[in-house]
C-alpha cells in the first residue's frame with residue numbers, strides 16, 4: 001500500500017481499478033509522392049479533416065447534452081483550427097511543393113505554429129498546444145484509417161494519465177469511469193473543469209504517479225484532500241467504502257438544509273456564497289443553497305478564444321449571473337486575475353521566471369487599462385440588473401487601490417458623458433491575498449467597501465509555497481499560525497473601520513476551519529457550490545461564543561497540525 005499526496009481538483013471518493021493510458025505513437029513516416037498523386041493526396045487530407053470535424057462536432061454535442069454548452073465550448077478552438085483556411089492551404093502548399101505525404105506536411109505546419117505560440121507566451125502556448133495536438137492526432141488517425149473512437153474503459157475504472165486532452169476526457173464513457181488521476185494539471189486545467197462539471201473525483205499526482213501505478217492496480221482517490229492510495233489493504237478499502245457511503249447519504253441529507261439560514265446556535269449569522277467561473281454555474285450555486293456569488297472568476301471569459309471579449313460580452317455574462325441568482329442577491333465580480341497559474345488566452349503575457357510573483361491580477365489591469373476599462377464599463381452597466389459588486393485581485397499596495405478607484409471614476413465619467421445607464425454607487429472591495437495587504441488592512445479599509453480574503457494565494461505567499469506544486473503540498477497549511485494571524489488581523493481591521501470581511505479561498509470549504517473563521521468574526525464565506533451544505537451543517541451546530549474562545553486558544557498554538565486537530569475535536573458534535 002502506498003499513499004501519495006497530490007492536489008484534489010474535483011471532490012469525492014472513488015475506488016476502482018487503474019487503467020493507465022499509454023498512447024501509442026502513430027506509425028508515421030515521411031514519404032515522397034508522385035506528381036500525378038498530388039491531387040489525390042490533397043483529397044485524402046480533406047477527407048481526414050472533414051471526418052475530424054464531424055467527430056469533434058459529435059463530441060461537442062454529446063458533451064453539451066451531458067453537462068451544458070458552457071463546457072462544450074471547450075471544443076470551439078478545435079473547430080476553428082479545422083476550419084482555418086490558412087492552416088489547410090499551408091498544408092496543401094507543402095504537399096504540392098515538397099511532394100510529401102499529408103501527415104508530414106501537417107507536422108511541418110504545426111511545428112511552425114508551435115514556434116509562433118512559443119514566442120508569444122509560454123502559458124498560452126501550453127494551453128493551446130494541447131488543443132492543437134488533440135486535433136492533429138485525430139486528423140492523423142483519420143488519415144491512417146483508424147477510427148478514433150476514444151478511450152475504452154471498463155466498469156469501475158480509474159483513468160491514470162500523464163495529461164488528458166479535452167477530447168480524450170469527453171470521449172470516456174461516464175457511466176463507467178470512477179475517477180481521474182493525472183500527473184500534471186491544475187484546478188484550472190481542462191480536465192479539472194470537465195471532472196468538476198461531471199462530479200467525478202480527480203487528483204493531480206505528479207510525475208511519479210505514472211510509474212507508481214500499473215494498470216489493474218486497485219486505487220482510491222480522495223478528490224477533496226487530494227490523496228491517492230495505491231494497492232490499499234482490505235481494511236483501508238472497507239474504510240473508504242464506508243466514507244463513500246456516508247458521503248452519499250450526507251449529500252442527500254444535507255440538501256434539506258438548503259433553505260435554512262447559516263447561523264450558529266447562539267444566533268450569529270454567516271452568509272454562504274458560491275465561487276463560480278461561468279454564468280451557468282449559478283444553477284448549481286442555487287441548488288446547494290448559496291445566498292449569493294462571493295467570487296466570480298472572470299478569467300474564464302478570456303478562455304478558448306483568440307481575441308478579447310468585447311464590452312457587450314462581459315456585460316451579457318454579468319447581467320445573466322445577476323438575473324439568474326436574483327436581483328437582491330450579492331454577486332461579487334472579480335476583475336481579471338490572469339498570470340500565475342491562470343489561463344492566459346489572447347493576451348500576450350511574457351513568460352516570467354516567477355509568474356506567481358509577477359505580472360498578475362491588479363498589476364496587469366493597471367497597465368492594460370484598455371482591458372481593465374472595458375471590463376469595468378460592463379460591470380457598471382450590468383450592475384443595474386442586480387446587486388453587483390466589484391473586487392480587485394492581488395493587491396499589495398494602497399496605491400494600486402487608489403489608482404483602481406481613479407480608473408473606475410474615469411469609466412463612470414465616460415459612461416455619464418455617453419448617457420449610458422449604469423450603477424454609480426457600486427460597492428468596491430479588494431481581495432486580501434498577499435501578506436503585505438493583510439498587514440496594512442487598517443489603511444486599505446479606508447479605500448474599500450469590503451474585504452474578501454483570498455486564502456489560496458495568502459497561504460501561498462505567506463509560506464512561500466507554490467500552490468500548484470504537488471512536491472511541496474505538505475507545506476500548504478491553511479492553519480499555519482502565520483496565516484491565522486494575518487486573517488485575524490484583516491477581520492479585526494475590517495470591523496474597526498466598519499466594513500465586512502469574507503473569505504473565498506478553498507479553506508472556507510473545510511467545515512472545521514470554517515468554524516474557526518466564524519469564531520474570528522468572518523461575515524461571509526464563499527466556496528465551490530457543492531461544499532456549501534456541509535459547511536452550513538457544521539456551523540449550525542456550533543456556538544459563536546465558544547468559537548471565540550477557541551480562537552484565542554488556537555492563536556497560541558505553533559503548528560497547523562495542532563490547530564487543525566484541536567478544531568476537529570472541539571467542533572465534534574458541539
Ligand code: PEP
Nearest residue numbers: 433454455456457504505
Ligand atoms: C484565492 O486566492 O484564494 C482566490 C480565491 O482566488 P484564486 O484561487 O482565483 O486565485
Ligand code: MG
Nearest residue numbers: 433454456457
Ligand atoms: Mg487568488
